Amino acid sequence: MTERAQTRETGFHGGKGPAARSRAMRLRRALTVFVGALLFLVLFWGAVALQRVSLSGSAFNQILDADRIYNLTNVWTIHLKFEPDQWEAMEPKGGSNPFFGGPQGGRPGGGRGANGDRSLAPVFMSHGDSDRDGRISQHEFAGLAERWFKAWDTNQSGKLDESQIRAGLGKIRNPAPEGISAMLLAPEGKRNGIGAALGFEFEYVHADLEFEGRLLYDVGVRYKGNGTFMESRNSLKRSLKVQLNKYVKGQSLDGVTTLNLQNNVTDVSMMNEVLAYRLYRDAGVPAPRTAYARVFVTVPGKHDRQYLGLYSMSEAVDKKFAERHFGTKRGALFKPVTPSLFTDLGADWSAYNQIYDPKGALYDEQKKAVMELSRFVTHADDATFAAHIGEFIDLPEFARFMAVMVYLSDLDGILGPGQNLYLYLHPKTQQFQFIPWDQDHSWGQFDRASQEQRDKLSIHRPWQGDNYFLERMFKVEAFKRPYIERLTEFSRTLFRPERFAQQVDEVAAAIRLAVQEESAEKLARFDKVVAGETLQRGGFGPFGGQTKPIKPFTVARTESIRDQLAGKSEGMIAGAGFPGGFGGGSSLGNMFGRSLCQTLDRDKDSFVTLDEFTDGFAKLFEKWDGDKNGHLTLVDVRAGIEKHLPPAAQRFPPFGGGPDGRGGSRGGPGDPGGFAGDPNRFGGGLSGDRRPVPTQQNSQSNNQGSLQQPPVN
Template sequence: MRGEHALPATVIPLPGRSAHVGAVRVSRKTTMLPRVAGISALLIAVLSAAVMARTRPTTLPADESHRIFGIDRLWTVHLRITPEHWKQMQPTRACRLAYMLGVVRQESPTTQPAPATMPAADGADDGSVLERRVTISPFGYEYKYVPATVEMDGEVYRNVGVRFKGNSSYSYYASGLKRPMKLDFDRFVPGQHFFGLFTINLQNNALDPSELREALSYLLFRDAGVPAPRTALAMVYLTVDGLYDRQFVGLYTMIEEVDRAFLRRHFGNDAGLLLKPEGTRNLAYLGQEWENYRRFNPKTPATPETAQRFMEFTRLIHHADDETFVSTIGSYLAVDEFLRFIAVNAILINMDSFLSGGHNFYVYVNPADNLIYFMPWDLNFSFGSGGKSGAEAAAMSIYQPFPSTNRLLERVMAIYHYRAAYEYYLKRLADGWFSVQRMYGLLDRLEPIVQRAETLLRQTAATRPAATMPATAPAVTITRTRPELRAFIADRVASVTGQLAGQAVGWVPGERPPPKPVWPPAVPPKPAVVARPAPPPKPPGGAIAKPPTTLPAKPAAVAAKPVKPPAPPPPVAVAKPVVKPPHPAAAVMIRNLDADRDGLLARHEMLDAVRLFFHAAGRPEGGAVSEELLADTLDRIDELLDLNPAPKPAAEMAAGSAVRDRPSMMWARALLKAADVGEGEGITLSEALALMERLFIEADANNDGLLTQKELSDALDRLVPR
């Protein structure tokens, strides 16, 4: 797994670690939680089958992927898509809750374009209709694969699956052509591959004027010995008949997919549990049921052993005492690789990551050694793209490179020898792979490619009428500051070196940076010397003049002071009307149920929320949901929507649904009462939809078919008064 010039596997001895990531280690038997068995094991198997609904061949093709990648390897990629498929490819949006629940739904002809009629692999139309499924992103985008003909340096691949991808990288360029894409070579042609790889990502370098942040960042991770995707660069062209004729779209970064081939190359196996968490900065412990861990977004099937291992790991982070954590963490976490992973993120000030955002990383539970590994993803906000400018942007703390709290990182860094190893890796980066000399040399090689792409864009703009040119500007206002790469590199190396030497203190994310010291210290000015008045002149002869004998006249009598009028009586206090603050759940509901992101909830969005609730409750076909199940599902959704949940005491987690007076139980009783269901009876999907229709009409004060936050807040207060 090591990069071409990577750090040796063990520079500083760490307890309980062997030299190579792929090596099989003796398993440490630690029983933090009871083993999953019976129904839980069956549940894991069912969920795992859903993850791998589309399986690839068990035998992977010969790996020639080294021919694809290189820091300055430049590809010419031409996508040819039919107008019908181009239209179907445009994403719709779903509510955020659908993503958090892991819903992947089949398209409905009433709300989406009809399924594509796919040509056969040889180009002949066999009339077969494929079932296409939707991928929902955290931003609510629903991405659909369509077939396309793809030319890679002139080599033609037919019926390649193509879809858009990304969150912010898509949102910022949604109205233009330069959007991120994923190429799936065997989606419609089983076994078709690209030099041994099934999937390639075309990243659009969103909000990166240099176009090089991702390629350079992944290289640094690989140099430091972190399992990380390889990259190349690509000039991307698009043809859609009647719309675009070999239209130059821009310079992309071609990024390796983290998939089975990737896992085999780095770990020697692909049988472990691969996760891509979203909104889970603190890796919350969610109890002993694997179903609750869908928010960690499993990408490969979980076995009872790997699922249990990950749940034990999250419990160790949040509930183990210090002595247990220190003695046990090395048997769960690949600490050496984790420290390298954090060191590169910190030196790059890559905040949209595990450090802060709780996403843009992978986790792999490796069955060969039972250790957990972290891997980077989506690095377009690296190199200090966090909003600050100038030298200040590069002066972030290396000792707290995260805002608020990061429980795992805090506890690992509190262990002396781990902190020392982290400092060592930072020094190696600052002195070597991230040094000014090395990074400037890479920029000298890569910047001519960027300039060539910019020239092509200008030529394209000059040859096409303005009315037919696709938008190249972002679809939304850009507020982030993007430091110039060369200046950032020099300033960051100086800051990290100074902090390691104890000569500088970095600012902590989320806090105001310390005031800049005045050097040299300002010296207050001396007070001005006031000249004494000159003595009166002596009279002639040197005699001292006598004072006059005539006394001055007495001053006139001082006028009497005016009489102060009495103070007016204090005003009578008028009681102000008490304005109740909005219900806190109203804003959360709008944020997570508002599919079209207009800040309002429409009737169909509320009804969709009811259907999602029944899906979460395990009643997608409409079976009755009891009061207890209603409360438990509300608790689960509350956990999902809380991006930074506070760790719960183990006793509370164990009590679970036995706590009758928890808020979710009060809401469950109120909903059943409003639905007027019988004592001890549950509520069916049809009854819940009818209840939502009635509650929506009552809440819509101005009858415009949309609920504002205030209208929703008032409705919640009527349902369960505060």
């Protein structure tokens, strides 16, 4: 191209023409749009990120996750928003009160445990099902009759009277809980616990949740707890469970899907559970992490950002918990409720399901693991038990678990009625491990024994009443040795009173302002307990007495542990607590001896011969085998016992009483049951009244009495 032509094209020598300038302008405009869009995205996502950051700025400035949420002294702000109909729907309906009689009274737990479905029926299955196929054949049933007659005919007279039948049945451990423990076990498929036994069922409702400014829509919320629910039923501040992904699949706080909010209604310090879990974790025991939350609620027309109060937040024991502690989600989780842990109930899983309350579907081998361990604990001789129990239970972990529980004098768990724990069955080792739960009555604050007994609880015999599983475990050197070693180690390190005092002060400083927001009265009581002053705690039944706060308790408890380890003291065995003990207290002989004798005594001469015994069993088999298939299942046996072998009538013993199980101390002179306060502590009315209900000091008769066994007609 000539220079002239080039000049005409570009407009100047070495410059650019109109076409080139047009292209450059378009490029600049596109670049401007791109930069603007990029800036918009940066600002947008920055705003979104701000919603994921604590407004207080006290704990973190990044994305939420479990590790950042569950920090011991974090105090989060939670705002729950309900539509009025959902708020009303969350209120549980009904609820009976067996302790004070009335139209909805009756025996706790709907009578389960008072009849044969959880006592004699499992005994028939465990003793009669020789081949462990979950059924009893006609041949096996006949063999059971012959074995029992031979064992019970101690004088070899060839006949049995009622006393011998009573004695024979009485030698068999009653697998059914009774008293308070019976109340904890709900009918099949229901939520276990004293609240469920009283008829309270908690249903999830829809709500929106704001967590430190971050909004989560359509979460599931329900009430939680048993004793704590009844303690707080007249209040807005009740324990809550929030399921973030209940209605929106995958919704979470960056992996956290469940918020357990405890109201700590029985704990003035609001830190019993928090510091107990910390002690377990410090001791190497898998235990939930915790934080705190200031909880507000809005219900249009009812509550406008109403402050419910300060709650503790506990990490859920679920598959994510298992993965973090055990490296896998594939294991099985159970939440047992029984004072007779690992008692043989036969080879039919339905006898175990409600008791062990699996958290999720089980494989057959996982069910079998529970049943095999139960059979082993119940029937193995001492040498075999000592040699092989380590194949079923992680003994080093169990030693740590028990060392901490015994230090805490936690009489509301495996040492007492047999609740407040999880079991984890590891899929690789096939060993069970123990996980603590619900520790609001730890630090010796469940007053089923005297304060002195809790302070000096024996390290060699720490359980109340009969506990066959622990009795056997404490005779096994492979458990007892590491258990004593851990107590010795921890008494020099983790159990130092000054360490606990520092932790109490640290937590108190973090939560004091939130306590003050609730009321000046709560703050005054809080400050006294933090300082170590003993207060009258308040509570229903026997749960409202004076208990030592953490600081003075740990001084006394650590001294007792050290003295017992040094051989200077034997410690103290806790009294039976509630009347009747915990499991195994009602003899099968007392319950069924007369009924069985009368059923088998064909000629009514008050004696049962071998022929009458075996012939009577044959007739029972024929009656119970309703479908005539030649086998009896647990369902068949349960129905048959209910129809043909009714137990002697039993009345629920008085609730409450002194440390040795005798009533009459806490309710003042003339109070036969030892009750303190008013009956409405169980719920402010028994007809489904809405919250809150004013407390009324109603005088009600105690429908209580001693055990009775009238004749069976």
